Amino acid sequence: MNYLRLIRVFFRINVAGELAYRINFFINLFQSILGLGTALAGFAIIFSFTNSLGGWKPDEILALVGVYVLIGGIIRFAIQPGMEQLIQSVRDGTFDFTLTKPEDAQLLTSIGRIGIWEIINIGLGFVLLIIALVRLGGRIGGLQAIEFLAMLLAGSVIIYSFFLILTTLAFWLVRVENILTIFQSMYEAGRWPISLYPGWLRYGLTFVIPVAFATTIPVEALTGRLNWETLLIALILAVGLFAASRAFWKLGLRHYSGTSA
Amino acid sequence: MKYLFRLYIQQFKTTFAMMFQYRASLVIWMIGQVLEPLVYLIVWSTVSNGNGGSVGNYTTTAFASYFIVLMLVNQFTYTWVMYDYEYRIREGMLSFALLRPVHPIHSDVADNIMSKAITLPILTVIAIGLGFAFHASLAVTPWMVVLFIPGLLLAFALRFLLEWTLAQAAFWTTRVNAINQIYFFLLLFLSGQIAPLSLLPHPIQIAAKILPFYWTIGFPTELLLGRLTFVGTLEGIGIQIAWLLVSLALVRVVWRAGVKVYSAVGQ
Amino acid sequence: MSSEDKTKPYNPSSRQGNSPVTNLVIHIQGLSKTYTVNEQEEGAKATMRGIFHRKKLEVPALSDISFDLAPGEIVGFLGPNGAGKTTTLKMLSGLLHPTSGDATVLGYTPWKREKAYLQQITLVMGQRAQLVWDIPAINSFELNRVIYRIPLDDYQRILKELTELLELGPLLTKPVRNLSLGERMKCEIAAALLHRPKVVFLDEPTIGLDVTMQRRIRAFIAEYNQRFGATVLMTSHYMADVAALCKRVVVIHHGRLLFNGELALLLQKFTSHKTIVIQLGECQADLKIYGEVLSCEDGRYTLRVPKADTARITERLLADLPVVDLLVEDPPIEEVIDRVFTEWNQ
Numbered sequence: 001m002n003y004l005r006l007i008r009v010f011f012r013i014n015v016a017g018e019l020a021y022r023i024n025f026f027i028n029l030f031q032s033i034l035g036l037g038t039a040l041a042g043f044a045i046i047f048s049f050t051n052s053l054g055g056w057k058p059d060e061i062l063a064l065v066g067v068y069v070l071i072g073g074i075i076r077f078a079i080q081p082g083m084e085q086l087i088q089s090v091r092d093g094t095f096d097f098t099l100t101k102p103e104d105a106q107l108l109t110s111i112g113r114i115g116i117w118e119i120i121n122i123g124l125g126f127v128l129l130i131i132a133l134v135r136l137g138g139r140i141g142g143l144q145a146i147e148f149l150a151m152l153l154a155g156s157v158i159i160y161s162f163f164l165i166l167t168t169l170a171f172w173l174v175r176v177e178n179i180l181t182i183f184q185s186m187y188e189a190g191r192w193p194i195s196l197y198p199g200w201l202r203y204g205l206t207f208v209i210p211v212a213f214a215t216t217i218p219v220e221a222l223t224g225r226l227n228w229e230t231l232l233i234a235l236i237l238a239v240g241l242f243a244a245s246r247a248f249w250k251l252g253l254r255h256y257s258g259t260s261a
Numbered sequence: 262m263k264y265l266f267r268l269y270i271q272q273f274k275t276t277f278a279m280m281f282q283y284r285a286s287l288v289i290w291m292i293g294q295v296l297e298p299l300v301y302l303i304v305w306s307t308v309s310n311g312n313g314g315s316v317g318n319y320t321t322t323a324f325a326s327y328f329i330v331l332m333l334v335n336q337f338t339y340t341w342v343m344y345d346y347e348y349r350i351r352e353g354m355l356s357f358a359l360l361r362p363v364h365p366i367h368s369d370v371a372d373n374i375m376s377k378a379i380t381l382p383i384l385t386v387i388a389i390g391l392g393f394a395f396h397a398s399l400a401v402t403p404w405m406v407v408l409f410i411p412g413l414l415l416a417f418a419l420r421f422l423l424e425w426t427l428a429q430a431a432f433w434t435t436r437v438n439a440i441n442q443i444y445f446f447l448l449l450f451l452s453g454q455i456a457p458l459s460l461l462p463h464p465i466q467i468a469a470k471i472l473p474f475y476w477t478i479g480f481p482t483e484l485l486l487g488r489l490t491f492v493g494t495l496e497g498i499g500i501q502i503a504w505l506l507v508s509l510a511l512v513r514v515v516w517r518a519g520v521k522v523y524s525a526v527g528q
Numbered sequence: 529m530s531s532e533d534k535t536k537p538y539n540p541s542s543r544q545g546n547s548p549v550t551n552l553v554i555h556i557q558g559l560s561k562t563y564t565v566n567e568q569e570e571g572a573k574a575t576m577r578g579i580f581h582r583k584k585l586e587v588p589a590l591s592d593i594s595f596d597l598a599p600g601e602i603v604g605f606l607g608p609n610g611a612g613k614t615t616t617l618k619m620l621s622g623l624l625h626p627t628s629g630d631a632t633v634l635g636y637t638p639w640k641r642e643k644a645y646l647q648q649i650t651l652v653m654g655q656r657a658q659l660v661w662d663i664p665a666i667n668s669f670e671l672n673r674v675i676y677r678i679p680l681d682d683y684q685r686i687l688k689e690l691t692e693l694l695e696l697g698p699l700l701t702k703p704v705r706n707l708s709l710g711e712r713m714k715c716e717i718a719a720a721l722l723h724r725p726k727v728v729f730l731d732e733p734t735i736g737l738d739v740t741m742q743r744r745i746r747a748f749i750a751e752y753n754q755r756f757g758a759t760v761l762m763t764s765h766y767m768a769d770v771a772a773l774c775k776r777v778v779v780i781h782h783g784r785l786l787f788n789g790e791l792a793l794l795l796q797k798f799t800s801h802k803t804i805v806i807q808l809g810e811c812q813a814d815l816k817i818y819g820e821v822l823s824c825e826d827g828r829y830t831l832r833v834p835k836a837d838t839a840r841i842t843e844r845l846l847a848d849l850p851v852v853d854l855l856v857e858d859p860p861i862e863e864v865i866d867r868v869f870t871e872w873n874q
Contacts, residue, residue: 027439034442042455049316049460050308176285185293189300196307198394201299264677271674278663282703356623357658360651361675362643524625524639526563 003107010111028117036124039065039191054196063132064219068191070125071214077118079160083167083180085113090170106249147221147231154238155213161245162210168252183209190215265367272371280379291380294336295387301455302328302395317460325395327457329388331482336384337377337413338420338477342369346428347437366425400487408494412481415501420477422508432519453479473504553727553759554597559629561590561615589615590783602753602760604774608869612783613763617729621651633727647676650725652717654732659704665715666700669722676723683722690718693748710741730762734769746772781869798864802838804831806845807853818845
């Protein structure tokens with residue numbers, strides 16, 4: 001399908017530019033390790049004083065940090081760059097070039113840019129997750145693994161749809177240049193299990209800004225804390241939000257084409 | 262002198278006009294500013310509750326007070342020049358700053374002060390709200406309040422100068438993200454933002470008291486919370502002044518070197 | 529004219545025993561600028577090596593430039609992209625320091641960046657904005673007023689004059705973001721002149737503007753120079769700018785000065801052809817024998833003939849053909865300048 005070919009082309013374009021300077025790799029590796037080190041140092045300090053955080057064992061929290069880094073990497077690899085570029089192009093008028101191309105604008109926007117170096121974070125997060133799982137004694141059943149992957153996928157779709165909604169708002173709110181940082185700020189809270197937070201914050205981090213679906217809920221699947229209701233809600237939300245965000249996107253496009261000079 | 266006074270007033274007006282245009286972005290940014298200390302507040306409270314009500318010499322409510330005061334002190338001393346600077350150089354705005362018969366640090370100071378004049382009151386209200394929600398308490402004596410004022414102002418001046426110097430790194434490299442990240446890594450740990458300093462391993466505590474980071478945020482916070490002795494506070498202010506002098510010299514040296522590099526290469 | 533004449537730079541300033549320096553606003557002597565660039569090599573080994581030892585390339589931007597400006601002159605600074613024009617302007621405004629050579633502007637050394645010096649100059653860069661983007665231009669004006677210590681009544685007077693000359697009225701209260709390019713340029717220029725600088729450096733001030741706006745800004749510069757006696761050094765791609773404003777031009781190419789003198793003299797030296805435009809009934813005739821036919825439209829032929837043969841060919845045309853109208857013109861300045869560069873390259 002043309003979609004796959006497009007994805008491959010954009011990938012190559014994005015990657016070629018960055019790989020021309022191999023020093024970029026070392027600098028990004030350094031930054032990723034520093035980022036991970038920050039998270040782990042905080043973890044170390046907390047757990048020097050306790051053995052359980054709100055019912056979560058240290059290695060379970062470690063798994064959470066792993067998923068946090070992994071999903072964060074996926075977001076900054078595939079989702080965020082394209083959205084940021086879209087917002088920028090709406091501000092400076094180059095979005096018109098995207099609109100005149102014969103491919104679906106949403107697709108072009110979504111895959112138009114990638115943060116190639118986030119692969120390092122994805123790798124680091126994955127490694128940390130594996131280490132944590134090994135330390136937990138490897139009592140992960142097949143069902144739990146499937147639930148985990150399903151929740152990971154659902155979480156990614158929910159995050160993507162959420163970003164798309166925020167980005168579509170840029171058609172109306174041209175001056176809110178940092179709208180995506182709402183998610184970034186709140187995502188910080190995803191490093192810890194959301195069960196720690198008071199009710200109102202928990203609600204906000206689940207249904208207003210879906211951080212919980214990215215971090216805590218997939219890990220709950222791994223640690224056997226996931227119940228049927230949450231699983232179902234996540235799946236329904238993923239499908240529903242994806243459809244809703246696409247509809248909203250189309251609305252935004254109509255608004256843009258209607259009012260653009 | 263009168264010239265600088267008038268300059269600052271004018272820059273205040275400019276900043277205010279700009280902030281008004283970007284009020285939505287401001288709200289989003291403030292949410293982030295509140296959330297980070299709030300998260301640590303909750304995490305440490307959880308640890309404390311699970312540990313019998315306290316960790317080290319901090320009770321659960323003491324943690325609440327600590328992080329709420331920290332949030333305000335952090336906000337008071339915060340700067341963002343180092344994120345901007347590389348962009349300024351790239352877009353040629355620095356050239357225009359160099360054409361002017363006044364040192365460019367002044368517009369940054371004025372801009373910083375004006376932004377906080379608007380955001381601090383809002384955050385104070387939020388802090389009071391959080392204080393009620395988490396049962397925080399504050400017991401101050403007169404000398405604490407009196408010494409808090411210079412302690413806080415010195416912390417702001419010190420942090421501003423340090424971070425403004427950090428921003429100049431953009432003259433020598435485009436990899437400012439990496440450099441900023443190193444700085445913030447150190448700041449996060451050594452200034453008491455992740456945990457009160459007394460809960461960190463002893464060698465780190467010593468390092469923190471020698472380096473300037475603690476003196477920009479942790480020190481004024483602990484001062485207001487009554488965790489320092491009178492003598493200790495005076496000593497602390499002395500160290501702040503010492504670091505301030507060092508950073509003043511640093512700013513001059515680095516700025517001059519930066520201009521030399523810039524004027525040798527252009528852009 | 530021998531070919532030797534054309535390849536040697538025409539530069540009265542570089543001769544010894546010139547007019548006394550004290551009479552000049554800008555005096556440049558032997559200015560040179562060489563950039564050292566790090567060579568970027570490919571391959572893993574080269575990258576690792578590159579971390580410790582960078583191979584350096586020397587890129588000369590300016591070589592031994594000398595020229596002067598007298599008070600109140602408007603001088604055009606011509607050259608293709610990358611010739612060194614912007615580099616020179618940046619040096620004169622203190623943003624760059626040279627590798628060697630001297631320059632004195634208003635008695636100061638520009639790259640010392642003394643406050644008293646910066647107070648008296650201004651630099652307008654056509655592609656860059658000094659106005660704050662999100663707020664009305666008038667706010668940026670106010671900021672400049674304070675920075676440059678302009679007394680309030682002086683400020684109000686000059687603001688009024690600039691608003692009149694540039695037709696700024698309704699533009700000042702709109703956020704700069706919402707202005708068109710031409711409107712923004714007018715505000716930029718006004719902002720740069722509020723402190724009544726004695727020396728004005730203009731770097732491509734009309735770039736990207738439509739013809740009407742270009743003409744208006746040109747008219748403004750001429751008017752401003754007349755009224756306030758400011759010395760103006762202007763770079764431009766557009767010959768129309770230079771032809772309209774500058775009696776004298778300095779031509780620079782590959783960092784070297786090619787010509788410094790009156791524009792008329794430049795045209796005279798480097799023009800070897802003239803253009804004859806004749807009006808016939810239609811475009812049917814073959815005029816190849818008279819000269820190079822550049823175009824024909826509705827019977828209006830444009831011919832290119834060697835300068836020396838102009839009179840002779842004109843005579844023949846009038847004798848041989850039913851000429852309705854005939855006009856002899858100099859070639860467009862662009863062509864002349866092109867010729868200067870091409871010949872220099874050979």
